Amino acid sequence: MARAAAVPQPVVVVGAGMVGSSVGCALTEAGFRVHLEDAVPTHAQVAASLGAGVAEPADPDAVGLVVVAVPPRLLADVVADALQRFPRAVVTDVGSVKSRPLAELERRGVDLGRYVGSHPMAGSHRAGPVAADPFLFLDRTWVVCEHPSARPEAVAAVEALVQACRARLVRMDPVEHDAAVARVSHLPHLVSSLVAGGLTDLPPEHLALAGQGVRDVTRIAGGDPRLWEQIVGMNADVISVELQSLQRRLERLREAVESGPEALVAWLEQGREGTRRIPGKHGGAHTEWSRLVVEIPDAPNALGRLFTDIGDAGLNVEDITIEHDPTRRVGYLSLDVEAEVQPTLAALLSDAGWSVEPATD
Amino acid sequence: MARAAAVPQPVVVVGAGMVGSSVGCALTEAGFRVHLEDAVPTHAQVAASLGAGVAEPADPDAVGLVVVAVPPRLLADVVADALQRFPRAVVTDVGSVKSRPLAELERRGVDLGRYVGSHPMAGSHRAGPVAADPFLFLDRTWVVCEHPSARPEAVAAVEALVQACRARLVRMDPVEHDAAVARVSHLPHLVSSLVAGGLTDLPPEHLALAGQGVRDVTRIAGGDPRLWEQIVGMNADVISVELQSLQRRLERLREAVESGPEALVAWLEQGREGTRRIPGKHGGAHTEWSRLVVEIPDAPNALGRLFTDIGDAGLNVEDITIEHDPTRRVGYLSLDVEAEVQPTLAALLSDAGWSVEPATD
Numbered sequence: 001m002a003r004a005a006a007v008p009q010p011v012v013v014v015g016a017g018m019v020g021s022s023v024g025c026a027l028t029e030a031g032f033r034v035h036l037e038d039a040v041p042t043h044a045q046v047a048a049s050l051g052a053g054v055a056e057p058a059d060p061d062a063v064g065l066v067v068v069a070v071p072p073r074l075l076a077d078v079v080a081d082a083l084q085r086f087p088r089a090v091v092t093d094v095g096s097v098k099s100r101p102l103a104e105l106e107r108r109g110v111d112l113g114r115y116v117g118s119h120p121m122a123g124s125h126r127a128g129p130v131a132a133d134p135f136l137f138l139d140r141t142w143v144v145c146e147h148p149s150a151r152p153e154a155v156a157a158v159e160a161l162v163q164a165c166r167a168r169l170v171r172m173d174p175v176e177h178d179a180a181v182a183r184v185s186h187l188p189h190l191v192s193s194l195v196a197g198g199l200t201d202l203p204p205e206h207l208a209l210a211g212q213g214v215r216d217v218t219r220i221a222g223g224d225p226r227l228w229e230q231i232v233g234m235n236a237d238v239i240s241v242e243l244q245s246l247q248r249r250l251e252r253l254r255e256a257v258e259s260g261p262e263a264l265v266a267w268l269e270q271g272r273e274g275t276r277r278i279p280g281k282h283g284g285a286h287t288e289w290s291r292l293v294v295e296i297p298d299a300p301n302a303l304g305r306l307f308t309d310i311g312d313a314g315l316n317v318e319d320i321t322i323e324h325d326p327t328r329r330v331g332y333l334s335l336d337v338e339a340e341v342q343p344t345l346a347a348l349l350s351d352a353g354w355s356v357e358p359a360t361d
Numbered sequence: 362m363a364r365a366a367a368v369p370q371p372v373v374v375v376g377a378g379m380v381g382s383s384v385g386c387a388l389t390e391a392g393f394r395v396h397l398e399d400a401v402p403t404h405a406q407v408a409a410s411l412g413a414g415v416a417e418p419a420d421p422d423a424v425g426l427v428v429v430a431v432p433p434r435l436l437a438d439v440v441a442d443a444l445q446r447f448p449r450a451v452v453t454d455v456g457s458v459k460s461r462p463l464a465e466l467e468r469r470g471v472d473l474g475r476y477v478g479s480h481p482m483a484g485s486h487r488a489g490p491v492a493a494d495p496f497l498f499l500d501r502t503w504v505v506c507e508h509p510s511a512r513p514e515a516v517a518a519v520e521a522l523v524q525a526c527r528a529r530l531v532r533m534d535p536v537e538h539d540a541a542v543a544r545v546s547h548l549p550h551l552v553s554s555l556v557a558g559g560l561t562d563l564p565p566e567h568l569a570l571a572g573q574g575v576r577d578v579t580r581i582a583g584g585d586p587r588l589w590e591q592i593v594g595m596n597a598d599v600i601s602v603e604l605q606s607l608q609r610r611l612e613r614l615r616e617a618v619e620s621g622p623e624a625l626v627a628w629l630e631q632g633r634e635g636t637r638r639i640p641g642k643h644g645g646a647h648t649e650w651s652r653l654v655v656e657i658p659d660a661p662n663a664l665g666r667l668f669t670d671i672g673d674a675g676l677n678v679e680d681i682t683i684e685h686d687p688t689r690r691v692g693y694l695s696l697d698v699e700a701e702v703q704p705t706l707a708a709l710l711s712d713a714g715w716s717v718e719p720a721t722d
């Protein structure tokens with residue numbers, strides 16, 4: 001990677017909520033000067049007291065970068081205002097939807113050479129400046145949405161911001177961004193809310209049967225309705241089409257449930273395949289697992305000894321399955337371990353006298 | 362609670378998968394004799410080596426309780442077989458659906474006086490006997506489904522099993538059970554799969570934007586399609602009706618998205634309300650939070666001192682929000698703390714010189 005460009009400073013963060021304050025903390029920690037603004041002055045003061053910068057006005061002509069972190073509905077107004085108030089500054093925002101605010105700014109005839117929108121894919125169930133976290137963006141995806149009028153130095157400044165916050169830069173066109181977040185963020189939120197809303201007319205005895213599954217599926221439905229209404233509303237055109245597609249797929253699911261095993265298994269397989277496509281938590285690839293097969297002889301306490309030897313190896317075993325050979329009185333233990341430690345475990349078990357082979361499938 | 366009735370022993374567990382082996386471990390730990398059976402003998406041996414009992418046949422005439430822990434499709438066959446093989450034993454099962462296996466047994470004319478179905482609401486993403494866990498059921502709901510032909514002593518034996526596994530007993534009619542799990546378990550699973558399946562045609566660049574939300578919503582879609590096909594298939598009548606209702610609600614959601622803020626906020630509020638109805642993780646009530654409001658005077662570093670004093674109190678603060686008084690130069694810090702510690706924190710902060718009051722809302 002090329003040497004990181006510097007963030008043009010001082011930086012002004014407009015909106016000292018959780019995301020804005022966290023940007024302030026991350027930039028302050030990286031050595032940049034940050035000024036905090038909020039419609040509620042106490043919020044800026046709290047953010048400042050937590051290390052997000054200073055709650056004092058910056059010299060407008062000196063400001064190098066403005067980060068607008070306000071609710072979606074206010075984005076176009078606040079960005080336009082920032083471009084006017086800070087005549088030399090590059091202006092970005094951290095809103096969840098990118099096309100409509102850009103279109104609104106274009107409609108107003110604002111010169112957008114110094115504006116480049118962006119979107120850090122990081123959140124928290126907490127809100128407000130007291131949830132400020134300098135590591136919120138660490139290794140998270142942060143999308144930068146270039147547009148045709150943006151000047152190259154403005155794009156570079158926003159990309160430098162992403163690097164300073166130690167996030168992973170992804171470049172994407174605003175329209176494509178909104179299509180992607182509709183599917184991986186907005187639709188999951190609405191569906192979570194759909195399931196959760198279906199719990200409201202259940203008697204408490206039925207809710208007592210709730211396990212971890214429904215808790216996971218409905219967790220994000222606990223988010224702030226007024227914030228999510230704005231996000232969904234800003235991306236309503238895309239989401240409306242997605243919901244129609246969801247309706248058609250739900251109809252196919254109902255047919256599968258009514259038509260029997262094969263159709264339903266195929267449908268569920270597709271869901272499982274979808275879960276496998278999601279990259280690792282912090283954007284990395286899924287861990288690569290490698291399988292090792294150990295023969296379990298027909299001897300007293302063979303399994304007990306084998307478990308002891310595996311435990312002694314002290315390596316992270318993700319999964320263990322047992323197979324048996326119907327033609328001989330032996331069984332096989334399959335161990336799924338991280339690909340890189342597989343040779344080590346194989347050697348340790350071989351040394352301990354076990355018959356070990358890599359899996360063939 | 363009355364003194365726990367004894368589990369009639371020895372116990373036979375048929376099916377040494379994750380749930381069956383865990384029942385074996387919990388009962389063994391509670392001092393009961395357990396025999397393990399599995400169509401794959403190695404599975405029973407693995408379970409035995411992990412403390413779930415012995416992998417040897419029991420004297421059929423002596424067996425007091427049989428726990429059938431096999432896939433849903435095999436339930437009726439294996440329960441009927443167990444009633445015949447163990448002529449004095451009470452027989453239960455741990456299947457996820459209760460009406461259809463019972464109806465199937467009735468259809469075959471099996472005498473069901475010694476059979477009482479049950480369903481522990483506990484699972485794991487792991488499968489097989491190596492996932493055996495004696496604490497799997499600790500404080501989890503375990504539904505016992507009495508039916509008109511069941512003898513009282515059979516019901517008592519299954520309830521004793523629930524107590525021995527340290528689960529929370531819930532009594533429910535089989536039809537009501539299936540209606541409840543359709544809504545709190547089966548439908549969430551299918552919807553999770555619906556969202557996950559929608560990810561399969563996304564390009565990797567779009568999937569790179571996936572955050573924690575979509576991961577949570579789709580986690581359970583990673584479950585075994587062949588197991589879930591059986592569960593859903595067994596409860597297809599109820600689920601089909603639920604899916605129709607979901608289709609109607611999805612249609613209303615689409616209308617809300619297209620019609621503007623108020624309808625969508627109301628819809629999202631209903632979802633949030635649903636998340637609040639789910640009882641605490643282990644079946645307990647949600648923690649009751651109580652709010653405390655502290656005045657922040659307009660003095661240097663007032664917030665810093667306040668955060669220090671709150672930290673010194675060493676109490677668990679769930680959330681902190683800032684409000685301000687537009688008419689005066691003061692702010693307010695709202696602290697959400699467990700209701701029972703609220704008076705303590707209020708006293709500590711008062712003593713430290715802060716102006717403290719309980720919240721009025």
